[in-house]
């Protein structure tokens with residue numbers, strides 16, 4: 001089939017509004033948020049039904065055209081953009097965006113994969129429930145993308161990663177068949193848990209088109225604390241105080257380095273520090289309870305008083321209203337945007353056992369600063385999960401490219417520390433194209449063999465998202 005014929009037949013399948021083939025109009029789909037890659041696509045498909053996606057996938061598979069599934073295109077590891085061949089098709093899920101059903105008794109929500117995470121939260125709130133998946137890109141990222149990367153975020157400490165909130169899935173397989181696994185059961189031990197293969201597979205095994213997700217009860221009381229702490233060790237001690245006194249009320253425990261907070265305050269309009277003096281380390285602690293007449297405020301104040309007395313907290317505020325809550329959360333949620341504005345940066349989305357977080361931050365910063373004097377370490381992240389974004393912003397005044405050309409070396413140095421501490425080189429962002437070499441290095445042997453066997457069994461023609469997760473040849477038409 002000629003290219004023109006493929007395009008013509010794809011247009012028939014998805015309708016005129018469902019295809020973009022003019023190069024300038026593809027711009028927002030072929031480059032990733034971090035500008036790690038600017039690919040070229042044969043076309044971008046934007047179907048609005050599972051059936052249309054299935055037909056398009058079958059057509060592409062039969063014609064030997066590779067497909068790159070894409071949600072909100074917020075990947076931090078270049079997981080959802082095409083290669084440079086202009087032969088791959090980007091399959092955007094963003095028009096498949098209906099909330100199919102909400103069940104307040106079962107506490108479930110059935111969603112199209114293209115529903116934006118924030119829209120899912122809002123829909124749950126309308127019926128008095130909570131969809132608890134929450135992360136900085138939630139205003140753009142989609143449910144399908146979140147599941148495909150098994151996204152974590154701020155509330156993982158309490159509700160788990162995306163896969164822990166997933167009950168059922170609908171998936172278009174690489175041969176164009178639809179697997180309807182949209183079951184909303186809490187117990188369903190019927191052989192292999194296929195849904196867990198597709199969650200975290202980064203679109204290499206199937207295209208997630210729908211999902212049944214868990215909802216939780218709305219909190220009756222909430223408290224948000226922002227604390228300056230003298231060290232990362234003190235932050236960890238504070239975490240242990242909260243956990244030991246009322247583990248069930250912890251909804252988020254986030255760490256922020258002083259420099260990371262400075263960058264948000266300097267570059268994001270309307271954000272300011274709630275204390276007169278800056279500190280080198282901060283934590284943001286979100287507490288929530290569904291109990292009536294809970295005394296969360298007393299709990300928070302008592303723990304703070306003890307921690308202040310012990311020298312583990314130097315300053316603290318507790319949000320008094322919704323506006324203050326939002327303002328404090330912005331210090332955390334604007335991190336990626338602020339670091340991007342300050343300049344080229346190298347990201348390390350890594351995890352270690354929670355007890356090793358202070359070592360990770362100290363040793364990681366030490367090795368990288370030694371390799372690249374002047375580099376600015378801006379660690380922050382999900383301390384309660386042992387997942388730190390150990391990021392580095394280029395030295396002031398240095399050219400972006402000069403810094404980025406050494407990013408592989410800096411990431412390797414951090415990964416060596418992570419390995420020594422018993423951690424993982426990819427905590428919540430996935431592998432994408434960025435970390436395929438590291439994947440091959442860390443997951444060699446039986447583990448990678450098994451993964452490849454699964455890939456070959458489900459996608460023998462290598463149609464879906466080639467070049468991601470595994471070190472395969474990236475290509476357009478086969």
Ligand code: 2HG
Nearest residue numbers: 136335336347381389391
């Ligand atoms: C977050 O926690 C995201 O805000 C992004 O995972 C992390 O920009 C980053 O490095």
Ligand code: ZN
Nearest residue numbers: 153381389428
């Ligand atoms: Zn994160």
